[in-house]
Amino acid sequence: MNLSEETINKIDEVIPRYPEKRSAALMVIHLVQEELGAVNLEACEWIADKLELQPINIRELITFYPMLRETAWGETHIRVCRTLPCALRGSYSTCKKFEKKLGVSEGHVTEDGKYSIEFMECLADCGEGPVVMVGEQTFENIQEKEADAMADLILSDKLENSKKFVSYEKAVDSVLPNKS
Amino acid sequence: MISKKIPKERRIILKNADDPSYSNKISCYLKRGGYKTLKKSLKKKPEQIGEEVLKSGVRGRGGAGFPTGMKWKFLDRKSGKPIYLVCNADESEPGTFKDRQIIHKDPHQLIEGMMISAFAIQAKQAFIYIRAEFFEGAKILERAIQEAKDRGFCGDNILGSEYSCDLVVHRGAGAYICGEETGLIESLEGKRPNPRIKPPYFPAVLGLYQCPTIVNNVETLCNVIHIMDMGGEKFSQIGKPNNTGTRIWCVSGQVKNPGYFEFECGALTMGEMIYDVCGGLLPGRTLQAVIPGGSSAKVLRADERFKGTLKDGSEFDWGIEDIPLDFDGPMSAGTMSGSGGIVVMDNTVDMVEAMANINAFYAHESCGQCTPCREGSLWMKKITTRMCSGDAREEDADLLLSVANQIEGRTICAFGEAAAWPTQSFVKKFRKDFLKKAKTQKRKKNSFQLI
Ligand SMILES: Cc1cc2nc3c(=O)[nH]c(=O)nc-3n(C[C@H](O)[C@H](O)[C@H](O)COP(=O)(O)O)c2cc1C
Ligand code: SF4
Ligand code: FES
Numbered sequence: 129m130n131l132s133e134e135t136i137n138k139i140d141e142v143i144p145r146y147p148e149k150r151s152a153a154l155m156v157i158h159l160v161q162e163e164l165g166a167v168n169l170e171a172c173e174w175i176a177d178k179l180e181l182q183p184i185n186i187r188e189l190i191t192f193y194p195m196l197r198e199t200a201w202g203e204t205h206i207r208v209c210r211t212l213p214c215a216l217r218g219s220y221s222t223c224k225k226f227e228k229k230l231g232v233s234e235g236h237v238t239e240d241g242k243y244s245i246e247f248m249e250c251l252a253d254c255g256e257g258p259v260v261m262v263g264e265q266t267f268e269n270i271q272e273k274e275a276d277a278m279a280d281l282i283l284s285d286k287l288e289n290s291k292k293f294v295s296y297e298k299a300v301d302s303v304l305p306n307k308s
Numbered sequence: 309m310i311s312k313k314i315p316k317e318r319r320i321i322l323k324n325a326d327d328p329s330y331s332n333k334i335s336c337y338l339k340r341g342g343y344k345t346l347k348k349s350l351k352k353k354p355e356q357i358g359e360e361v362l363k364s365g366v367r368g369r370g371g372a373g374f375p376t377g378m379k380w381k382f383l384d385r386k387s388g389k390p391i392y393l394v395c396n397a398d399e400s401e402p403g404t405f406k407d408r409q410i411i412h413k414d415p416h417q418l419i420e421g422m423m424i425s426a427f428a429i430q431a432k433q434a435f436i437y438i439r440a441e442f443f444e445g446a447k448i449l450e451r452a453i454q455e456a457k458d459r460g461f462c463g464d465n466i467l468g469s470e471y472s473c474d475l476v477v478h479r480g481a482g483a484y485i486c487g488e489e490t491g492l493i494e495s496l497e498g499k500r501p502n503p504r505i506k507p508p509y510f511p512a513v514l515g516l517y518q519c520p521t522i523v524n525n526v527e528t529l530c531n532v533i534h535i536m537d538m539g540g541e542k543f544s545q546i547g548k549p550n551n552t553g554t555r556i557w558c559v560s561g562q563v564k565n566p567g568y569f570e571f572e573c574g575a576l577t578m579g580e581m582i583y584d585v586c587g588g589l590l591p592g593r594t595l596q597a598v599i600p601g602g603s604s605a606k607v608l609r610a611d612e613r614f615k616g617t618l619k620d621g622s623e624f625d626w627g628i629e630d631i632p633l634d635f636d637g638p639m640s641a642g643t644m645s646g647s648g649g650i651v652v653m654d655n656t657v658d659m660v661e662a663m664a665n666i667n668a669f670y671a672h673e674s675c676g677q678c679t680p681c682r683e684g685s686l687w688m689k690k691i692t693t694r695m696c697s698g699d700a701r702e703e704d705a706d707l708l709l710s711v712a713n714q715i716e717g718r719t720i721c722a723f724g725e726a727a728a729w730p731t732q733s734f735v736k737k738f739r740k741d742f743l744k745k746a747k748t749q750k751r752k753k754n755s756f757q758l759i
Pocket of ligand 1: 372373376396398399485487488523528721
């Protein structure tokens, strides 16, 4: 297992927060997955060992929870909300647009491992649908037209500095520096 | 229905959240009087806080609307086992996006509410179970907890009271069933989130690690500060009897200005919410249906009449616009206010596709423990998806009803009902649409694809 010292330190810090080691499972899996992109059998064994469990106790979590992965998503992972409130505002077209522009269908990763798309269930931002997440950032009101522009920015690696698309997270955090 | 006066929001929980001069740092919260109520509450006896919460009449904001004071009373204090407090921040009921605002914009309000509640129930440790899609939300909470710890509002010997309680952020991993409180507890124990059967596994008696545990929603726990700040009696005068305090309603779907709005319970009707607060429907559209309390709630048809007798003995005869927005109003109309997620559908919506969309959600999210739920939710999805793929049959409506009826009441957790109620109500109220589908096999004109 090739985990960075930083990740291992974080893991060692998280485990004692809980009265029972097993409770830390999801948090440890998240940390491992953040670094490796996925949790394969070897990683399951390593985590199980760390938490004094059997590998199956970790594997049964990986295979149950939608956000835990046995194989990695692309470098840029796009989540489009599929559920009714977003669908009522056009999220099926949004997803199709991303599929077409990035050349990959939902649930899959491009061959070069760069992009992947996932059609997800409700992301809890339904008032501003269609909701799209790019990595850890949430973008609101992304209809087909916006998806088209957004895909271009993703393909040219310019989404991060875009003024047109500001994520919910950035909008919340942008209050921080000057006003406290 | 256009009334002249636009109902005014009363923001108690969201008082600070959207103020441009407010941030989620502790300095802002302190400037606005934050953590004063915690200080005050720590000087009281824990039972006194419980009494105030009971007096306030506050009901849970997570979905079931159970009185919070009563829930706390059920706590098994005799066992001598440690007590745990868990905040349900899983926010996964489709149509709901209120807890997100509190977590991201005013995290200290949640922390203060939790520390008062933890002291009240004498919790040994407290957890916030947050859905994993809130990546930034979890970081904001962790930072806020550290800020609070540094100032002695949480952790060891809180404000010199000799009461200690650690607060831990725990991330889920994308499963809706982790919102169900016993599934949440299993998940927090590091297992698959298979809900437990009640009885005997009522969390207040046999919860986390088989110890007495209180699970409350984010908004519920925030309310505890305001109850302690103004006193239970005064809080109980906000809203209506049995429907006290404010509620954050989330409106999504096809209205001009969707969003989240905090009103006193019962301060406005569904009609005022849709037409006055949210600016009405899109140009040229008419109202077809509303789901009033997250996608698990039974759907309401725009031209239905709701008749009956209210708890106070008075008769009512409502159209959809007349339904009061509180706990009891939607209940009287045969549905529920659930999580407060109002989903509006106009006349362009193909109701069979909408049904298929909802069915796909529940089929995806069933934990799989109970055969009726696991198989039934999948069959309902298969049938409605087939109906929308040019292969609808006349007998499908009855088939769907029969499947839904065989789920309801036969499962370990309330997910079974959450999956069955939409189907039962859609098929009963929009039967014509289901029959028409078998004739035309086409999606309604100008309607968005929903499956
Ligand atoms: C299938 C299902 C999903 C649920 N999802 C949530 C949720 O996401 N958030 C929440 O607060 N409560 C949810 N609940 C309700 C919880 O089980 C529980 O009643 C609630 O957290 C209690 O808090 P309250 O009394 O403060 O409302 C869900 C219930 C069911 C049956
Ligand atoms: S009702 Fe459904 S979600 Fe609930 S325990 Fe049974 S299978 Fe799982
Ligand atoms: S339905 Fe898309 S965020 Fe809720």
